[in-house]
Amino acid sequence: MTTGASEPLLALSNVNTFYGQAQVHFDLSITVARGHIVCLLGGNASGKSTTMKIILGLVKPRSGNVTFDGASLIGLTTPQIVRRGIASVPEARRLFADMSVRENILMGAFVRNDREAVAQDLDKMLTLFPKLGQRLSQRAGSLSGGEQQMVAMARALMSRPRMIVMDEPTMGLSPLYVDRVLELIRAINQEGVSVFMVEQNASLALEIAHEAYVLQTGKIVLSGPARALKDDPRVRDAYLGGSEAA
Amino acid sequence: MSSWLDYTINGLIVGNVYALVAVGLALIFGVSRLINFAQGSIYLVGAYIGWVAVVQLHTPLPLTIIVVAAAAAIVGLIIERFGLRPLQNSVRIAPLLATIGISFVLDQLVMLTFSPNPRALPSQLPDVRFQVGGGTIGPLDLLIAGVGLTSALLLFVFLRYSKLGWAVRAASQDRDAAMQMGVDVNRVNQAVFGIAAALGGVSGMLVGMYYNQIDTAMSLQATLKGVVAEVVGGAGNVPGAVIGSLLLGLVESYGVAVFGTSYRNLFAFLLLVVVLVLRPNGLFASARQAPPEPLTGTFIAPSRPVRIPWWALAVAAAGFAVLPLFPVSFYVLQTLINAWLLGMLALSLTLVAGTMGQVSLGHAALLAIGAYTSALLSLTLNVPVGLAVIGGGLMSAALGTLLISPSFRLRGHYVSIATLAIGEIVSLVILNWESVTRGPIGISGIPPLSVFGYDLISPTSIYWFSFAVMVVLALLQGRLLTSHLGRSFRAIRDDDIAARAYGLSLNRYKSLAFIFGGFAAGISGGIAAHLYSYINHETFNTQQSILALTVVILGGLGNVVGAMLGAVALVGLPEVFRIAAEYRILIYGIVLLLLVRFRPQGLLGTM
Numbered sequence: 031m032t033t034g035a036s037e038p039l040l041a042l043s044n045v046n047t048f049y050g051q052a053q054v055h056f057d058l059s060i061t062v063a064r065g066h067i068v069c070l071l072g073g074n075a076s077g078k079s080t081t082m083k084i085i086l087g088l089v090k091p092r093s094g095n096v097t098f099d100g101a102s103l104i105g106l107t108t109p110q111i112v113r114r115g116i117a118s119v120p121e122a123r124r125l126f127a128d129m130s131v132r133e134n135i136l137m138g139a140f141v142r143n144d145r146e147a148v149a150q151d152l153d154k155m156l157t158l159f160p161k162l163g164q165r166l167s168q169r170a171g172s173l174s175g176g177e178q179q180m181v182a183m184a185r186a187l188m189s190r191p192r193m194i195v196m197d198e199p200t201m202g203l204s205p206l207y208v209d210r211v212l213e214l215i216r217a218i219n220q221e222g223v224s225v226f227m228v229e230q231n232a233s234l235a236l237e238i239a240h241e242a243y244v245l246q247t248g249k250i251v252l253s254g255p256a257r258a259l260k261d262d263p264r265v266r267d268a269y270l271g272g273s274e275a276a
Numbered sequence: 277m278s279s280w281l282d283y284t285i286n287g288l289i290v291g292n293v294y295a296l297v298a299v300g301l302a303l304i305f306g307v308s309r310l311i312n313f314a315q316g317s318i319y320l321v322g323a324y325i326g327w328v329a330v331v332q333l334h335t336p337l338p339l340t341i342i343v344v345a346a347a348a349a350i351v352g353l354i355i356e357r358f359g360l361r362p363l364q365n366s367v368r369i370a371p372l373l374a375t376i377g378i379s380f381v382l383d384q385l386v387m388l389t390f391s392p393n394p395r396a397l398p399s400q401l402p403d404v405r406f407q408v409g410g411g412t413i414g415p416l417d418l419l420i421a422g423v424g425l426t427s428a429l430l431l432f433v434f435l436r437y438s439k440l441g442w443a444v445r446a447a448s449q450d451r452d453a454a455m456q457m458g459v460d461v462n463r464v465n466q467a468v469f470g471i472a473a474a475l476g477g478v479s480g481m482l483v484g485m486y487y488n489q490i491d492t493a494m495s496l497q498a499t500l501k502g503v504v505a506e507v508v509g510g511a512g513n514v515p516g517a518v519i520g521s522l523l524l525g526l527v528e529s530y531g532v533a534v535f536g537t538s539y540r541n542l543f544a545f546l547l548l549v550v551v552l553v554l555r556p557n558g559l560f561a562s563a564r565q566a567p568p569e570p571l572t573g574t575f576i577a578p579s580r581p582v583r584i585p586w587w588a589l590a591v592a593a594a595g596f597a598v599l600p601l602f603p604v605s606f607y608v609l610q611t612l613i614n615a616w617l618l619g620m621l622a623l624s625l626t627l628v629a630g631t632m633g634q635v636s637l638g639h640a641a642l643l644a645i646g647a648y649t650s651a652l653l654s655l656t657l658n659v660p661v662g663l664a665v666i667g668g669g670l671m672s673a674a675l676g677t678l679l680i681s682p683s684f685r686l687r688g689h690y691v692s693i694a695t696l697a698i699g700e701i702v703s704l705v706i707l708n709w710e711s712v713t714r715g716p717i718g719i720s721g722i723p724p725l726s727v728f729g730y731d732l733i734s735p736t737s738i739y740w741f742s743f744a745v746m747v748v749l750a751l752l753q754g755r756l757l758t759s760h761l762g763r764s765f766r767a768i769r770d771d772d773i774a775a776r777a778y779g780l781s782l783n784r785y786k787s788l789a790f791i792f793g794g795f796a797a798g799i800s801g802g803i804a805a806h807l808y809s810y811i812n813h814e815t816f817n818t819q820q821s822i823l824a825l826t827v828v829i830l831g832g833l834g835n836v837v838g839a840m841l842g843a844v845a846l847v848g849l850p851e852v853f854r855i856a857a858e859y860r861i862l863i864y865g866i867v868l869l870l871l872v873r874f875r876p877q878g879l880l881g882t883m
């Protein structure tokens with residue numbers, strides 16, 4: 031594993047987030063090193079999706095800082111942040127249901143103006159996700175959950191991002207698709223794209239992650255290299271709260 | 277006698293005109309989940325710009341169309357930038373109210389600039405008609421059809437092949453996801469408002485030419501028709517809006533053919549109510565489609581109401597009660613009597629819109645029901661006036677609740693649309709049901725107020741009577757709000773799904789709110805009828821509904837004291853400052869805009 035430049039690609043430092051009166055993040059600090067897959071684990075309502083929204087500028091933190099490639103993202107709009115090189119696979123995929131699969135994938139390249147290269151990248155996506163080839167003109171809303179996940183990932187890649195943030199990419203998928211998605215995340219990462227992913231399914235996520243953080247009601251209670259955390263019983267204790275086994 | 281083909285052609289042409297308005301509404305709703313009540317005002321502005329171009333600048337027709345489209349688009353961009361963008365993060369009712377305020381301001385500005393008198397808008401086209409089958413068609417019909425088709429084609433190309441068009445479509449399906457693709461939603465909004473305004477403006481101009489007449493009443497009519505067509509086609513659905521418009525045009529045209537012109541609008545609003553009740557997502561919505569309203573009640577601004585000590589209220593009430601004992605002018609008493617009548621209406625609306633969360637835009641209909649009932653009871657059945665007024669209140673409570681009950685399952689914007697339509701239906705029924713309501717002639721010679729056989733003729737006695745009635749209604753309502761029932765109302769407003777999960781029956785509670793509110797408004801209308809001695813179907817109009825809404829927002833939604841304070845302020849202050857009547861509506865519109873922007877919780881806070 032290479033650490034690259036000493037400076038992390040993405041850093042959240044001492045972020046405090048509120049929805050009205052309710053605080054969801056308490057001095058949250060997370061770093062994503064260049065070229066790494068970093069995973070944020072946590073139970074329901076622990077504030078994982080909100081962390082994604084903070085990075086993307088969809089929710090503003092009350093205090094703290096978010097930097098990407100050394101520059102602060104605070105005060106930027108979501109489109110501006112996307113143009114800096116962050117792409118997203120949102121929770122529940124959030125495809126444009128009434129647009130075709132092709133249009134959805136091309137929407138991912140919205141920030142780009144190099145038409146020919148975009149067309150080439152579309153072809154590349156079809157080799158990466160061969161199943162989408164026959165579905166290109168179909169309404170995105172009519173695809174199965176697994177297929178939709180593929181479209182969402184292809185859409186995110188189309189912006190040629192430096193980093194992808196993903197919110198529970200395996201949620202609701204059959205085991206076959208889960209493996210496929212994890213493989214793809216690894217492949218994407220090997221092309222040099224850093225990945226920050228939110229997951230509930232700890233054992234799966236720790237398979238592919240380099241580092242992981244465990245979030246419990248808005249506080250980081252555990253963090254470290256994924257390999258070390260994989261066998262750490264505290265991961266289970268920290269966030270499962272006895273609800274469901276990972 | 278015109279042929280069916282003529283009615284069909286007429287229906288399609290009028291439908292085309294509606295489509296130009298409705299498509300804009302659909303685009304805006306798609307992107308912002310907002311019904312733009314200012315769309316008709318832009319249509320009005322388009323008609324008058326067309327008049328300036330044709331009559332004063334003598335522009336040729338193609339240039340006229342371009343000038344109108346461009347000028348209207350600029351108005352649309354200004355509305356988006358300065359009226360709506362600042363409200364992006366406010367409660368969901370804010371932009372809706374802002375568009376209502378903007379429409380008042382625009383309509384009044386047009387009226388003040390061009391006078392309210394109708395003007396002729398010549399079409400610049402030769403006046404010939406061609407025989408087609410059994411009917412005839414003129415160059416203007418062809419122009420309207422041509423403009424409609426061209427606009428549809430341009431819009432299709434824009435949405436399908438341009439980058440901004442893709443952004444519009446993506447944003448209207450999932451705003452947040454579109455932002456995460458790098459779409460700048462502000463630019464999308466700009467585009468959508470610009471396009472909607474250009475189409476709306478051209479539509480207004482074409483209608484002006486079609487009837488060779490323009491006047492300021494066009495605005496509200498256009499908004500209403502556009503909204504009907506849009507909702508029939510499915511809110512936010514652009515092709516649906518076109519089909520809904522053509523359908524509306526045909527329904528109206530055939531309705532006129534069978535029943536006569538005065539029924540035209542009745543068909544439009546009945547169609548709307550039927551669609552709202554049976555298929556609230558429109559005729560063509562797929563079952564998969566998410567309901568275009570948020571599921572929980574973030575519609576009203578939460579705030580901490582200002583607590584006024586009871587003794588201060590008592591002192592204020594006593595002060596107003598003894599006021600006529602001092603040498604005050606007839607004029608002051610008259611003004612305050614108007615304030616008390618408006619106060620009763622505001623009490624009703626603040627309960628329904630504020631406490632219950634059903635933002636009614638047709639509240640004047642309750643006044644009309646109360647007024648007609650009381651007037652007819654006393655005139656035709658010789659019921660004593662005091663009892664007749666109570667009869668008016670009861671009828672308003674019963675009939676108002678009955679009329680609104682099919683819409684109880686609607687939420688948010690849809691309630692506003694439904695109430696607006698029901699308000700129009702009431703006024704149209706009054707116009708057309710001549711055997712009972714005396715139709716367009718109205719009712720004259722309504723006997724003066726009297727209680728227990730004492731005629732209330734002097735301004736002082738009328739003042740005391742109306743003030744006392746308002747105070748009693750306010751006390752009852754205050755009592756209601758602190759009761760278990762009041763808490764249930766608010767629970768339903770704040771989260772109807774949770775409230776239902778706790779076993780609260782939405783229908784029962786909404787009925788109770790409308791019964792109480794209908795009674796207060798009906799009493800106000802009844803008293804008004806006996807004061808005016810003459811009423812007709814236009815005495816209680818949409819302008820009054822909106823005035824009442826402004827009062828209620830000024831006071832603070834749901835706030836009983838606020839409703840009365842708002843009524844005194846909105847009726848009294850223009851008198852104090854001697855503002856000429858023609859500027860008042862303009863001022864009300866501006867007040868509404870400023871409130872929404874800077875103090876959405878009103879003077880005394882929402883409750």
Ligand SMILES: Nc1ncnc2c1ncn2[C@@H]1O[C@H](COP(=O)(O)OP(=O)(O)OP(=O)(O)O)[C@@H](O)[C@H]1O
Pocket residue numbers: 049054072073074075076077078079080081230
């Ligand atoms: N828009 C919002 N307004 C108010 N509260 C919110 C909002 N979004 C999330 N919350 C609350 O913030 C907390 C954290 O939510 P978040 O969606 O970040 O959790 P999560 O860890 O992603 O949960 P899940 O595993 O269920 O997706 C929850 O209690 C949630 O109810």
Ligand SMILES: [Mg+2]
Pocket residue numbers: 078079080121197
């Ligand atoms: Mg989540």
